């Protein structure tokens with residue numbers, strides 16, 4: 397374990413109150429962690445969920461002035477940055493709590509920017525219920541990009557008192573979503589975008605930015621000096637030489653040739669159906685998929701429960717779980733905390749590697 401002086405202080409957001417996020421926070425609190433975890437949430441949510449789960453939990457108010465230190469088993473530190481509008485009932489989504497969820501993300505993000513936390517680790521949110529509440533939201537990745545841009549531009553790293561939540565449209569910083577499992581890393585060229593909009597989003601400037609951010613992220617956060625990235629095509633069989641789609645010929649091939657000439661270690665465009673076969677993956681550090689469901693089903697099939705979602709390209713360190721809110725398991729005690737543990741470990745590792 398790190399010495400006291402080296403202990404990392406990480407914000408942990410429990411996410412959707414009706415989901416398994418609060419369960420996982422309570423489960424984690426049962427063991428001493430190698431870092432100081434500070435849950436950014438309504439303390440009542442965790443106390444109530446601990447009772448439902450029949451697990452002991454003592455909450456300690458977070459003291460920003462104190463030195464970071466891990467808590468004893470059964471204890472969790474809490475920053476009561478936001479209050480639920482209505483109690484979080486396991487399995488029962490309520491749009492009334494949507495603003496609360498975003499306020500916790502906002503507080504954690506602002507705290508990372510102003511140095512209160514070294515990183516933030518997020519448990520799952522439910523995108524649908526946030527939108528049902530009238531708040532445009534496509535995912536943490538896009539929301540945090542927007543918030544980082546807004547907070548950095550305004551020079552205020554503390555959340556604004558009013559309004560806390562501004563609508564999220566296009567992210568101003570283009571982040572990269574990378575899911576990292578023990579056996580495979582998959583990054584996405586587009587994130588939470590309807591499939592019909594993907595072809596138009598595969599432009600040379602966007603793809604170049606994504607490849608550069610991914611390369612830098614693999615170098616800085618994973619310690620890989622010259623990462624080899626397998627870049628998928630968009631169309632079946634990577635367009636079959638232009639007979640099954642034109643995006644490879646028009647955009648992807650010329651870009652990859654230009655970046656290879658610069659020295660980037662890129663293969664592709666590769667047919668997405670065979671890029672994941674073991675001989676191809678042997679020498680690869682990551683696969684870059686063109687869209688969400690081209691890459692993530694394979695990653696989750698291979699590594700569900702052990703993978704970590706990392707956001708690259710932001711001025712903060714953020715990791716997350718590889719799973720969703722699992723409303724069917726909330727309050728049951730059957731949710732597996734493996735991915736959240738891995739997300740915490742990876743956040744601490746990335747923070748340690750940072751210059």
Ligand SMILES: NC(=O)c1ccc[n+]([C@@H]2O[C@H](COP(=O)([O-])OP(=O)(O)OC[C@H]3O[C@@H](n4cnc5c(N)ncnc54)[C@H](O)[C@@H]3O)[C@@H](O)[C@H]2O)c1
Nearest residue numbers: 519520521522523524716717719720721722724725731732
């Ligand atoms: N990081 C995030 O915030 C995040 C990630 C993925 C999905 N989501 C959101 O979660 C919601 C539900 O998504 P979904 O139903 O597609 O996926 P899900 O991951 O919630 O559930 C898929 C299946 O996996 C099981 N499962 C999930 N997590 C588990 C765990 N920790 N232990 C044991 N079993 C687990 C569930 O019971 C279910 O059978 C959606 O709104 C989605 O957008 C959020």
Ligand SMILES: N[C@H](C(=O)O)[C@H](O)COP(=O)(O)O
Nearest residue numbers: 535536537538705716718719
């Ligand atoms: N695309 C992610 C997944 O399938 O696991 C998930 O929706 C979470 O994305 P954010 O981290 O942007 O919320």
